[in-house]
Amino acid sequence: MSVPFALLGLLEREPSHGYDLKRDYDSYFGRSKPLPFGQVYATLGRLSRDGKVSPGEIEPGDGPDRKRFAITEAGKQEFETWLREPVEPEPHLQTVLFEKVLLALMLGRSAEQYLDTQRAAHLRRMRELTELKRQDSLIDALLADHGLFHLEADLRWMDMTAARLPSLASMVAT
Amino acid sequence: MRDMAAPGDVHSADYLIEARDVVYDFGETPALRGANLSIREGEILAVMGPSGSGKSTLLHCLAAILVPKHGGIYLSGQRVDTLDENERSALRRDTFGFVFQFGQLVPELTAEENVALPLLLAGLRRDDALRRAREWFERLGIDGLERRRSGELSGGQAQRVALARGLVAHPKVLFADEPTGSLDSLTGELVMELVVTAARQDGTTVVLVTHEPRVAAYAGREVIVRDGLVNSLVHDALAP
Ligand SMILES: Nc1ncnc2c1ncn2[C@@H]1O[C@H](COP(=O)(O)OP(=O)(O)OP(=O)(O)O)[C@@H](O)[C@H]1O
Ligand SMILES: [Mg+2]
Numbered sequence: 001m002s003v004p005f006a007l008l009g010l011l012e013r014e015p016s017h018g019y020d021l022k023r024d025y026d027s028y029f030g031r032s033k034p035l036p037f038g039q040v041y042a043t044l045g046r047l048s049r050d051g052k053v054s055p056g057e058i059e060p061g062d063g064p065d066r067k068r069f070a071i072t073e074a075g076k077q078e079f080e081t082w083l084r085e086p087v088e089p090e091p092h093l094q095t096v097l098f099e100k101v102l103l104a105l106m107l108g109r110s111a112e113q114y115l116d117t118q119r120a121a122h123l124r125r126m127r128e129l130t131e132l133k134r135q136d137s138l139i140d141a142l143l144a145d146h147g148l149f150h151l152e153a154d155l156r157w158m159d160m161t162a163a164r165l166p167s168l169a170s171m172v173a174t
Numbered sequence: 175m176r177d178m179a180a181p182g183d184v185h186s187a188d189y190l191i192e193a194r195d196v197v198y199d200f201g202e203t204p205a206l207r208g209a210n211l212s213i214r215e216g217e218i219l220a221v222m223g224p225s226g227s228g229k230s231t232l233l234h235c236l237a238a239i240l241v242p243k244h245g246g247i248y249l250s251g252q253r254v255d256t257l258d259e260n261e262r263s264a265l266r267r268d269t270f271g272f273v274f275q276f277g278q279l280v281p282e283l284t285a286e287e288n289v290a291l292p293l294l295l296a297g298l299r300r301d302d303a304l305r306r307a308r309e310w311f312e313r314l315g316i317d318g319l320e321r322r323r324s325g326e327l328s329g330g331q332a333q334r335v336a337l338a339r340g341l342v343a344h345p346k347v348l349f350a351d352e353p354t355g356s357l358d359s360l361t362g363e364l365v366m367e368l369v370v371t372a373a374r375q376d377g378t379t380v381v382l383v384t385h386e387p388r389v390a391a392y393a394g395r396e397v398i399v400r401d402g403l404v405n406s407l408v409h410d411a412l413a414p
Contacts, residue, residue: 116405119407120407123391123396123407126387126390126391129391130388134370149388152387159224163224
């Protein structure tokens with residue numbers, strides 16, 4: 001998750017104090033990794049320096065949270081552009097799995113068994129996510145779905161790789 | 175290896191269903207080459223594996239539809255593949271529910287009549303059977319289609335009608351072969367949710383063939399069929 005853009009988006013909804021931003025961020029985006037207060041204020045500081053948000057009047061009272069931030073025109077534009085752009089597709093896990101398969105083949109270990117062990121681990125995680133999804137928070141369900149589809153993609157890749165092990169083995173042997 | 179009972183040395187009363195050393199071929203084509211599988215009561219088991227590896231054949235042997243050429247099938251420790259055709263058909267009617275991979279509905283019957291079939295076969299009165307059949311349509315998101323001839327349903331609608339038919343009589347064991355094969359992800363999830371809920375409520379044992387990991391993730395355990403043999407995924411060690 002990109003914290004500055006998430007905060008911009010929340011501010012586009014309505015001007016907010018840092019505390020409210022943190023609370024909303026945590027409940028929507030930071031469920032497994034809450035945003036530290038320090039990072040909220042540091043990010044707001046940078047956004048404000050770059051003219052993407054404006055801090056508004058300092059409100060009476062004490063405590064650090066006396067500024068209500070609002071998004072600026074420039075901020076809205078930047079947010080809009082970000083929202084329209086696709087994210088770079090990232091083949092993250094695949095590289096490690098690939099390394100293990102190739103090394104197993106090179107070193108005369110059973111790549112098949114490694115793949116089975118990995119499959120079992122993936123399916124175990126998928127079972128946990130499925131159980132999580134069956135409780136009733138829609139937000140948790142959406143996040144679990146994302147995990148599930150990614151794990152499934154890995155598993156499909158493992159199936160393809162398993163089917164190609166003989167060719168891969170002869171390639172590695174030469 | 176775990177879950178691979180050698181023939182003869184297991185207290186089979188521990189398991190609801192067992193396949194021991196099952197061999198099956200279609201003429202020249204070997205489909206099962208000594209498959210072993212033990213399933214506990216109330217368990218939801220996913221059977222995965224490549225196309226043509228023998229998953230459907232295994233399911234049909236477990237469900238006493240096909241008779242193995244070698245080896246045996248045991249239900250609560252009792253051998254069932256040696257029963258005669260009438261006894262096996264009674265067993266299927268009274269104890270098992272099915273969702274098949276292909277062409278399973280009677281096209282001339284309406285959707286609700288198809289769902290009611292197992293109840294009618296069990297001797298229920300027609301209006302009682304149809305009333306109980308109708309309860310499933312809304313849960314499966316196909317209400318309004320009760321009177322449609324099943325030949326006039328979409329693939330995914332027909333599949334849900336078939337699932338309702340598989341569950342309507344609260345079978346002790348549900349055999350389901352790719353029950354979400356022609357469903358979109360969300361409908362597939364709805365269907366699996368229903369299967370799991372039904373299984374947990376009634377203690378139904380479910381044997382589920384699927385190639386979709388997200389569907390298999392609803393099961394408590396999975397096995398893989400490869401070349402007519404059943405493998406569990408957990409190996410003892412990553413040995414050379
Ligand atoms: N009725 C049949 N007549 C002849 N051969 C058959 C028949 N049914 C299955 N086979 C063969 O038996 C083997 C196992 O088939 P089976 O249907 O059990 O595979 P499967 O794992 O269910 O595959 P899929 O994932 O494609 O459904 C295959 O080689 C198949 O071609
Ligand atoms: Mg099949």
